[in-house]
Amino acid sequence: MTIHNAEIAGLFGRYATLLEIKGANPFRIRAYRNAARTIESLPRDVSVMLQEGYDLAELPGIGDDLADKISNIIEREKFFELEKIEKQMPAGLVDLTAIPGLGPKRVKTLFDKLKVRSSEDLAKAVRAGRLKGVRGFGPKFEQSILKALGHPAAEKRVSLAAAEHIAEPLIQYLKAIPGIESVAAAGSYRRRRETVGDLDILVTCQHPEPVVEHFAAYEEVSKTLARGTTKASVRLKSGLQVDLRVVPRRSAGAALVYFTGSKAHNIALRAIGRKRGLKFNEYGVFRGKRWLAGRTEAEVYAQVGLPYIPPELREAQGEFEAARAGHLPRLVAATDIKGDLHVHTEASDGDATIREMADAARALGYAYIAISDHVSRIGIVHGLDAKRLVRQMTEIDRLNAKLQGFRILKSAEVDIAPNGSLALDGGILAELDVVTASVHAKFDLDAAAQTERLIRAMDHTCVNIIGHPTGRLIGEREAYPLDMKRLLAAAKERGCFVELNAQPTRLDLCDVHVRLAKDMGVRVGIATDAHSPATLAYMRYGIDQARRGWLEPDDVINTRPLSALLKLLER
DNA sequence: GCCGTTTTCGGCCCGACTGTTTTCAGTCG
Numbered sequence A: 001m002t003i004h005n006a007e008i009a010g011l012f013g014r015y016a017t018l019l020e021i022k023g024a025n026p027f028r029i030r031a032y033r034n035a036a037r038t039i040e041s042l043p044r045d046v047s048v049m050l051q052e053g054y055d056l057a058e059l060p061g062i063g064d065d066l067a068d069k070i071s072n073i074i075e076r077e078k079f080f081e082l083e084k085i086e087k088q089m090p091a092g093l094v095d096l097t098a099i100p101g102l103g104p105k106r107v108k109t110l111f112d113k114l115k116v117r118s119s120e121d122l123a124k125a126v127r128a129g130r131l132k133g134v135r136g137f138g139p140k141f142e143q144s145i146l147k148a149l150g151h152p153a154a155e156k157r158v159s160l161a162a163a164e165h166i167a168e169p170l171i172q173y174l175k176a177i178p179g180i181e182s183v184a185a186a187g188s189y190r191r192r193r194e195t196v197g198d199l200d201i202l203v204t205c206q207h208p209e210p211v212v213e214h215f216a217a218y219e220e221v222s223k224t225l226a227r228g229t230t231k232a233s234v235r236l237k238s239g240l241q242v243d244l245r246v247v248p249r250r251s252a253g254a255a256l257v258y259f260t261g262s263k264a265h266n267i268a269l270r271a272i273g274r275k276r277g278l279k280f281n282e283y284g285v286f287r288g289k290r291w292l293a294g295r296t297e298a299e300v301y302a303q304v305g306l307p308y309i310p311p312e313l314r315e316a317q318g319e320f321e322a323a324r325a326g327h328l329p330r331l332v333a334a335t336d337i338k339g340d341l342h343v344h345t346e347a348s349d350g351d352a353t354i355r356e357m358a359d360a361a362r363a364l365g366y367a368y369i370a371i372s373d374h375v376s377r378i379g380i381v382h383g384l385d386a387k388r389l390v391r392q393m394t395e396i397d398r399l400n401a402k403l404q405g406f407r408i409l410k411s412a413e414v415d416i417a418p419n420g421s422l423a424l425d426g427g428i429l430a431e432l433d434v435v436t437a438s439v440h441a442k443f444d445l446d447a448a449a450q451t452e453r454l455i456r457a458m459d460h461t462c463v464n465i466i467g468h469p470t471g472r473l474i475g476e477r478e479a480y481p482l483d484m485k486r487l488l489a490a491a492k493e494r495g496c497f498v499e500l501n502a503q504p505t506r507l508d509l510c511d512v513h514v515r516l517a518k519d520m521g522v523r524v525g526i527a528t529d530a531h532s533p534a535t536l537a538y539m540r541y542g543i544d545q546a547r548r549g550w551l552e553p554d555d556v557i558n559t560r561p562l563s564a565l566l567k568l569l570e571r
Numbered sequence B: 001g002c003c004g005t006t007t008t009c010g011g012c013c014c015g016a017c018t019g020t021t022t023t024c025a026g027t028c029g
Helices: A005-022 A026-040 A046-051 A064-076 A080-088 A092-096 A104-114 A119-127 A139-150 A160-175 A208-216 A249-260 A263-275 A297-302 A319-324 A354-363 A386-402 A427-431 A447-459 A484-494 A511-519 A534-548 A562-568
Strands: A180-185 A198-205 A221-227 A231-236 A241-247 A279-281 A284-287 A290-293 A339-343 A368-371 A407-415 A434-438 A497-501 A524-527
Touching: A005 A026, A005 A064, A005 A080, A005 A092, A005 A104, A026 A064, A046 A064, A064 A080, A092 A104, A092 A119, A104 A119, A119 A139, A160 A180, A160 A198, A160 A208, A160 A534, A180 A249, A198 A208, A198 A249, A208 A221, A208 A231, A208 A241, A241 A249, A249 A263, A249 A279, A249 A284, A249 A290, A249 A297, A263 A279, A263 A319, A290 A297, A339 A354, A339 A407, A339 A434, A339 A497, A339 A524, A339 A534, A354 A368, A354 A386, A354 A534, A386 A407, A386 A427, A407 A427, A447 A484, A484 A497, A484 A511, A497 A534, A511 A524, A511 A534, A524 A534
Parallel strands: A198 A241, A339 A368, A368 A407, A407 A434, A497 A524
Antiparallel strands: A180 A198, A221 A231, A231 A241, A279 A284, A284 A290
16 A cells, blocks of 8 residues: 555645644645645656655755655555644634635634534524624624535546636626726636636726726626725636736736746745846835836746746746746647647547548648547447458558648547457458557556556557546546556557546646656647547647646657658657 | 755745634635
């Protein structure tokens, strides 16, 4: 039983909250939170890194002390300091801080004065009217606490695609308000994270009050959470929270940096500024009281001698070092993509014909599309057998003969059996232009076996790409256990590639694994796995994720023209 | 508890909003 990064991050998070309630040094608390964030966003388990002799103190925000504590947690499978503090303060206090409006200070007051140690205790105390004599807890607070206890905030992050469906109409609505100069979505939405917890909308205009008023009157608003003169927060009927912020025009760039985040990026940016005697806030860059810049984001970064850093990179994961050295990646963009490497037709579980998919791809300006219907042993989504695959290849030849300047690639998404063998053996797969091999069943192997399974699949020299390598479905199904580093090393040895599946529910590989692939020199194929012509448009979600993984056009195989792609696919 | 191209000590982001108070602490992002 190994401890995974998320659990270690969780332990540090709980510990930080309890320290906060206890009233410990705020910077020590922040150190634990920073460390938790670092650990959570690592591509590999720290337990594995430790085994390989990696010095955890080299990780950002982790020093000798925390490195020791992490090793101890991994060794003993418990966090001694957390258990110690939980003897002084009930663990339930951590959950109380999840109630909106209840932070560490108030939770401590409730514990000290009323012996409240859990949400049940709190509910009883409120109903018994015991909150009344406690300083700082008025009638409104009682109301909101009761309400929160009745409806536990089942806040869930939504997929980026779902967030788009909510954000875009709202942005259009705001743009139509008279006097509006600009409207932009910031936050994790702008950084193109695969899921979004809330929306941050930034508006510039001369007179903020009417804008805030219009915003609160948006028909999708179910509740106004807070509303001032330049700022408001609402919850929409969809459940998503939206924060609006209005700033003057000369602050547009500064505010965009500020509200795009990430938090870690902003903290690092401010630290750099501070060394130069500069102060950064949402209104601009200041020296003392003097405003220096803030109209555009580039202007803000230029104040500390840095080039513009694309939002997708703003995660404090090396972008400042790269920017300083002039090595920021030229991120792959939609216009770089020359074709789609993974689509289905009605021959398996798709909706359209080969011709329809090809026409749709051409309309997108592509030079090629790979028809990769399922090839599987019995049972899975009408997989093709050898006979039907041969027939499909003949049809593709016939269609290609009529096409000019466009090529339909013969392909297949071949199922990988638990032992790593392919659903279809023999020479026929070798006749395809590109073969993607994927796992569709038996997700519960342990990491070693699952990794071995995928590596065995790549031993077949016909295989080019591992499809949706981790099998995760965002918010529905966890990735199967897998040693990604080993898989990537094996792919590199064999001249194989990994897919970045652009389905918004998959986005598999995730951003950190994409970055790992890049660092290890394994090229990536961005593919939509489209089952209809319309969903070829999912490509842009794949590109978003690729950019978050620092991919440049050369790192992506389907940025190449047909001839170069085919050459790359020879093994 | 972390960190260092001003520092191995002395810093560590900061402004808006709410509720409760009567000038501000706490929370949030």
